[in-house]
Amino acid sequence: MSERDLPTAARVADPDARRLIVLTGMSGGGKTVALRALEDLEFYCVDNLPSALLPQLVEATGRDGSDRNRIAVGVDVRNRSEDFQHLPKVLAELAGKGVQVHLIFIDCSDTVLIKRYSETRRRHPLAQRGVSLADAIVEERRLLRPLMAIADKVIDSSDLNVHQLRRLIATGYAQATEGLTVMFQSFAFKRGLPLDSDFVFDARCLPNPHWKPELRPLSGKDGPVRAFLEAQTVVGEYLSDTQRWLEAWLPRFEQDDRSYVTVSVGCTGGRHRSVYLVEQLAAHFRASRESVLTFHRELA
Structure with missing residues (x-):
């Protein structure tokens, strides 16, 4: 995937409009890296926020004026399963109020995910006692499938290192300006x-x-x-x-x-x-x- 595959609207959107980017995807795929890249672009970033609180977050940040008109929120399987069911409705309601909503799903192959977890020795959030890493990944895909289906953009990070993913996000979602x-x-x-x-x-x-x-x-x-x-x-x-x-x-x-x-x-x-x-x-x-x-x- 290259920079030009990102949506044109993400690159040329009105910088004065309220913008909400929701990041979700497979654990270990790079969501945290992407969220940090958006934070560097001066998005107001919140990780693992329940979907029911999204409208309150948008409203609260808007009270400060245009300094916080760009928000990025991470959503993953640490959230309750009902959050995934409610999220499409919440995003539609925000879009109806004039917020520019963009849902990004960061995917990654099972083979690469297993390798990354093996190298970092981190525990998958769904890996309970007696549940293998492979089974946890399968269950995560099942839970996230509805969000992947409605995502504005799916990024496959299987062949991207952290620097390439960071650049891809920064290039696509930098604030529209007349300069570099x-x-x-x-x-x-x-x-x-x-x-x-x-x-x-x-x-x-x-x-x-x-x-x-x-x-x-x-x-x-x-x-x-x-x-x-x-x-x-x-x-x-x-x-x-x-x-x-x-x-x-x-x-x-x-x-x-x-x-x-x-x-x-x-x-x-x-x-x-x-x-x-x-x-x-x-x-x-x-x-x-x-x-x-x-x-x-x-x-x-």
């Missing part, structure tokens, strides 16, 4: 280059906080690490040069009708220098752009 949605992400070169990168910057030439024992367990988000890096003249020069380069070239992508650009910054371990630079770059460009996201691969 820019994702700044940090990574470790020792774990490989992010395949979704449009630009890659190498920060391994900068002084490394890793060699300071007191800084090693921290990240580039922490004050002592920031202070260490900001005391290095070369770090400030690197940051300024990178900002100027992106300021010169990001507009070229806008002129080419691009909707999404990923800027990756890497260092050896992906915890200190790259994280710091990503946070600084994001803060700088948020002053002039509406849709700026961050993702720290090695901190996720």
Whole structure:
């Protein structure tokens, strides 16, 4: 599945309209990743909300004005079974009141789900004593089948890693603006280059906080690490040069009708220098752009 498979309405919807995205699907399919991607897009996100409370949530968030006119809610098998039966009616009523409702179902093959649960050693929410993982997945499909049938979009995450799914959601549901949605992400070169990168910057030439024992367990988000890096003249020069380069070239992508650009910054371990630079770059460009996201691969 590619970015253009997402509904056009999701990409060009009126940014001033009330929008409600309901995320559901198979446990282990990536619903939490998708919800976090929407949270990065400044959706007001709530996980595992009973369907009967959806109208109250929409009404309550609307009292604050347009700052919370975009809501995303996660619904899964932790909810009571009657919630699945009532959800279509609730969504129809909200749509009748002018709310732009979009139901996303994140599917995944049984084989991949079993592999993911085996790797993470998490327990399936329906796996009771004496019930196998395979049987729990079968029962979950039965319970969720009515929601999958009415979903506006079904995303199969079987062949997607977390970064690809995150980008797919962010690309499709970024707020409609006249500019790009820019994702700044940090990574470790020792774990490989992010395949979704449009630009890659190498920060391994900068002084490394890793060699300071007191800084090693921290990240580039922490004050002592920031202070260490900001005391290095070369770090400030690197940051300024990178900002100027992106300021010169990001507009070229806008002129080419691009909707999404990923800027990756890497260092050896992906915890200190790259994280710091990503946070600084994001803060700088948020002053002039509406849709700026961050993702720290090695901190996720």
